[in-house]
Amino acid sequence: MFYRKISANSLNTKRLDSDFYRPEYLVIDEVLSHLNCVKLGSIGHFFTGPFGSKLPSSLYVEEGIPLFRVANVGQFEVITESFVYLAPKSHEELKASEVLPGDLLIVKASVGEKICKIPESLPKANITQHIIAIRPKNHMDIDYISTFLFSYYGVGQLQRYSLGSIIQYLGVTDTKNVSLYYPHLVAQKYIGDKVRQAEELRAWAMALELKFQKQLKTFYPEAFKDKSTGKKHSMAPIEDMSYTLNPGAFDEERLRIRLYLKKCGSIKLKEVASIEGTTSSDYSQDTTYIGLDSISSGTCALSPSNIRKSGVTGTSRILNEGVVVAKLRPYLNKISYIPKSLSGSVGSTELLCVRPLNELNGWYIYGVLKSDIGLRQLKPLASGSTHPRIDQYDLYDLIFPIHQDSEIMGKWLENAQAAYFMASYLVISAKSLVEALIEGQLTEEQLIKAQQTLEDGDNTLDKAILHKLSSEGYAIEGATPLFSDVDELYRLLASATAAADSED
Template sequence: MFISNIGVVDLSTKRLDSDFYRPDYIENDRLLSDHKVTTLSSCGKFFAGPFGSKLPSNLYLSKGVPLFRVGNVGLFEVDEGGFAYLDPIVHSELNSSEVVSGDLLIVKASVGEKICRVPESLPKANITQHIIAIRPNGKFDIDFVSVFLVCNYGRKQLERFSLGSIIQYLGINDARDVKLLDIGVNAQKYIGDKVRQAECLRDLAKTIETEVSEFHEQFVPDQSQLNYGRKTRRVDTSRMTDRFDAHFYPGVVDDYLSQSGINFHSLSSLCVDIFNGQTQGEQGGGVFVDQITVTNLSRSFVKGTPRRVIKPANDTKYTKSFDLLMCNAAHNKSYIGREFSYCHSERELLPSTEVMVIRVSTEKVPASFIRYYLLTKLGFVQVQSTIRGITAHSYPTDMAKLDIPLPNVPDSMREEWFECDQRMALAGHACELATLLTAGAKSIVEALIEDRLTEQQIILAQQSLDGGDDSLDREILSSLSSNKLGAVSAPLFTDLNQLYGLLAQCQQAED
């Protein structure tokens, strides 16, 4: 319950609901009003996707013009893996909701969590009714705008202008009235460049990951001609386990074993350990550690911010570099084995109970090769065969029995083969630094609003960068902490030299 005394001048005839005048919203508005602000409507043209009846799911195709759905819009990045597509004719009929490179996308129901720019790699696409698009008019750096909307002060405004007591939903007309910090062009560019640099780092990571996958591909026998619908399999008693359900012995695996012409080994024989994590509580005293859950897993690397939980008495379940992480439980079994996240650093993370850790013996085989194989079509079938129960669980004891090919890699290529793990680690660092850059950009905007950093400092840093001097930029970035600029906490960037080195690689790739 709250009470707010609002003057007539502060009342909005558009919103007379009490929640719009919560004290924290009023205070947020007051802080912004101490600075030069404008409204989000000054950024460009607003539009949204067609109503569902005009875009039913039976129009979705496997190829064509990409369609942005809620799941495709991430935080400062696009998830292209789950795109649906439209026939070009259907897209042309819905041209009023066409988005192009440079447009800003805001998910209506995920306030402050799903905002990204359409990348140059997507010259045109379409959107559903659950997404607001802004076509920039050139008055603002659109990447700066995205950072402002995601920072605490922008997100709180998006929450304020949203409607709904259970699920907050941002309407296109209300979005236009959101206040936007109005700073100079150079200051906007400095902050917007952090988002663009993060995009470059993610592109570098994707390039490295693709090159590693293409290298491993040559050592995995072709799977395209296999009969995945085969229902029977004769299993030699020497290969039987304590599992007597046919589901554990898919027939297509037997064909692959006999036709591939290379040796297969059990996953356990190629690993140091396979185990599930341990879920810990967030309440209580003592020492805290970082815990990752299935929400932190992706097809590539660990993502997002870990939870802070109480340190367990058992110290054996933390992750190590080159570990593979898999979701081991899901209401929909198809999620199990769909993604294998690669641990790229020695940072100790405690997986939750629903996360399985596969610790490969990297002296025998690269962890990145095991990951590549498990992500193949047949690898997915094998992981799915381990699932037990109606609620769908995969257990380490069953995963340990999977047959994994161990190719005969020529001596001239073995060094490069094992170096793939280090290359994947480099890609992981690039992704991590991309996340830190956007987090740093948010902190800088918040510091501006809280008067802990001046616009002139940012302008000078940008001017120095334009002149080839990164000293002032380093000074600002080194002052960022994991909480906010200048706060007493661990530094956001522990190795700025690594950041600048990777950014230099990105620049070389562009040149």
């Protein structure tokens, strides 16, 4: 409960609900009132998608123009995994809600959580009624603007202008009233470039993962084909009946893939790797925690948390460097790699830890298990109606191909995960820089000078700023630096740029 006496000048006659005048919102108002701000509505054209009756699911097709739904809008990134599509004719009929590269998307219901920019890789798309789109004016740095909206001062305002007691919901008109801090354009560019660098690193990481999959598919093409006939019975070799009578083990496609891989010289995973399962309840509230939600189903990206934020109690799995495979619901493909920097963290007891027995590259093991070669062998084995699981014996029995270029291929994935991590750090750094500017910890002049020296080929000032960043903010005494190795960031950025240039 709170109360606050509001002057007549501070009242918004369109918003007389008490939540609009929460103390923290008024503090944000006060802070921004002393800075150069513009209304968000002045930056460009605002529009939203059509009502549901004009966009029924019957219009969805397998290929065509992508349709952005709430699930496709992430934090600074597009989530393509659950895209649905519209036929070109349907899209043309809904032309008013067409979005183009550079447009900014804001989800109405997930206030301050889901905002992203349409990338150049999507020439055009459409949106549903649950998304607000902004087409910025030419001189606007949309990446800086999205960073501000994700900052404490942006999220606070978006929440303030939203309506609803159970589910907060943003309207187009109210969104336009958000005050946007508007520093010098060069300072905006310095911050916006951090977001663009993150975008470049993510694109490179995805390209490296795709490269791995293509290489695997080139050498083992039959393992990626679907030749299912729908038969309810199968003829299984005697060696495939060695440890289980689970009906899923004799799925016709699973048996076909295993037989094919054996003919290619593949062996069982138990011959090249061991599975560990040490647990502990001896950890602090700040111990890094990796739950199933931390693991991406489609990429090697990880989103670690800690015990306090995750609300974990009891026993957890001790995670050392290497591959982790989730026992629960294998169809979700929750498989990842714990890098050296996170070795010693703890995680869900649903995770099995896989370690190479010899010199085989651990990243290569991860890549194969994450691919269709692993998924199509493990998915049919899940047993249990409510919480289907596999066990370590299912994993040991997996037929595993060893590619002659396993070391090189593993390095691709190692670089991919490093790029994903650096991309997430760059996004955090951009948000922290906006907040540091607003709170006076940094000046516009410092960012302008850092940007100008970067353009002259000197990264000294940029390094100095990056060294002061942590997940807690800018220049926080005693905080762990966000970038433990700034030179590694520059190396990855150079590699990503070189890869992009070679494609052009």
